[in-house]
Amino acid sequence: MLIGIPMRLYICLVCLLFSFSKNASAAVILQYHHVSETTPSSTSISPTLFEQHLDYLVQNKFEVVSLNKIIQTIKKGLPVSDNWVAITFDDGYKNVLTNAHEKLVARGFAYTIFVNPGLIDIRASGHLSWEQLNSMAKDNVEISNHSWDHLHMVRQLENESPTQWKERLKQNILMAEARIKEMTGQNNQVLVYPYGEFNSEIQKLLTELDFIGVGQHSGAVDEFTNLTRIPRFPANGIYAKLETLKTKLKTKAFEIVNYPDQPMITMDSNPEIIIGLNVKDFNLNQLVCYCGGEVMTPKWLSENKFKIKATQKLKPGRNKYICTARSIKQPEFYYWFSQPWMILNPDGSWYEEG
Template identity: 35%
Template sequence: MLSKVRYGVMRCGLLVGALGMSMMAQAQDFLPVLQYHHVSSTSPKSTSVTPEQFTEHMDYLQTAGFKVIDLKTALEDLKANKALPEKAVAITFDDAYRNIYKAGFPILKERHFPFTVFINTEPVERNSRSFLTWQQMKEMEEFGGVFANHTISHPYMLRKLEGETDVAWSTRMETEVDTVEALLNEHLGHSPKMLAYPYGESNQTIRSMMAEKGIMAFGQQSGVVSADSDFENLPRFPASGAYSKLSTLKTKLNSQPMPLLTVDAGGDFAGVDPVSIRLTFKEGKYRFKDLACYVSGQGKAALEWASDREVVATAPKAFGTGRGRINCTMPDRAGRSYYWFSNVWIRTKADQRYVSEKS
């Protein structure tokens, strides 16, 4: 009898162990995050998906077996090195447009998909008819909506006002962030302590400010979040406008974080010379011959290998004024998905009054 009991316990233990290994094999340690703005047929096409396109995206997530999860929880799990469900993905919106409530929310609600909206509160507080109300946000919260910080007035966070000192600029940026945190707590009773930088622009001063406040923040570079990410400058995949094609979205949803040990981009600003970025890869077997880096508006970057695991990607020419980026991709060993990495630089003009490039 004892031997049968022992056998049963051992067999149960083996089954539990096998189940645990199976669950571990199905888990993932990274998260693609989708970024939307408008859900409308009449808003600017560059930042919009139509309701039909948004339905197509959400239907694909559902039928392809993606697990749409809460962004805040997922980020905290990644930071703690906890596994996410297989095919985990998160959905976000920037700006508190009312068409998110009218056209996007019913689609998400029907599928029980959680989502996050980064709100700029100035138009909300003045009751603009084009933006969400606090009451609508409360309703959306009941069905998986989370509302996070996008500053008060959606400024270029690295530009100073005329005659403004660096100290005054820093104080103004703190006010832009702290006021929204206070309003979230006042109207909704809580804040997820997440922020999306307007226009995706930040520098080390701003990122350090976020770290001190315990706020996780997103830029506008594309890529996949992992435990190795900079949690004060996280990537997302744009899914609106030119990026709304389902075929290209499928590739991004099937991406993994580039296995990088270090990145040296030479700072946040571009100058009169072409930008370069130095990437050092982790130990492992990779398809380096298939690594390709693309420069916005310029084609492929030149790749120069400094060692077996270190490459320098250089743009063909200098960026024009504004934001420019280099996107690097590489197929994984099995050829079933792509590793993905992106970096953004800002090329400034004197009359834009950007803060010191060393700030």
């Protein structure tokens, strides 16, 4: 012990130095929809391949934890673990019960399923019932909010004022949460944005309601993650391959200081964003960004701020920029950030689902 330093202060200094020396850690949240060979390929993974995902997690000693465990850890400002993985399913399809549930339970894996109570109440085809969800909940399944009826939250109705739009969303979210609580007893106050669509006003609304907001843009999470734009890695459709999964599980979260000011909903087919972040564990010249097939070289404005802009025109609909950089301390890991875009049609109208 250093002479003249009280024992309590000495211990605090040692802990502080240790915290600075540790590697940054981040958890990964996986997003699935259908587990089936007969559902739309864009949102599906086969039961066989899904089981391979689970086996890989077991064989490589990943700890599958509940989404709420990750959220509560972040809320406390505590570091998450690099080997934490959360499994989530959107929309509440029956094939999660028939083709995935037993596989997860057999391995002791918790998971979260996000449901639309309005669709359950009308017994929409292919969706789980409240009875089935309650049976699944007994096996450590979290049941959370995906809006009442899977609406496009960012879209204002014709002749609807911003105030009316915000009130409509508020009632939709709260009605869904109340129904989930009534039918299952669960009240997690975690909302997955339908279609992954959100904006700054919706983020503010969730903060006012004391809700967590989860998206469909890719990335890892750590104690600095914004809890109204939590990223997840898609693990179905074209992203279901096991090799792709291995890459996702070796990612870290950039420590974002300033998120882009540019609104995510825009008519600009070449949007530009400026991002501020703390640079600690990667080389600036190794940061690379992507948009579809285009590789974008960031322009650094300072030691911790850069801007990027696609040269190719983005098509109307959902798009995203992805930025990655290799970790210096753990070269097998990559830092990862993605920015979702909702590009309007050239006349300002909303794009239609293809």
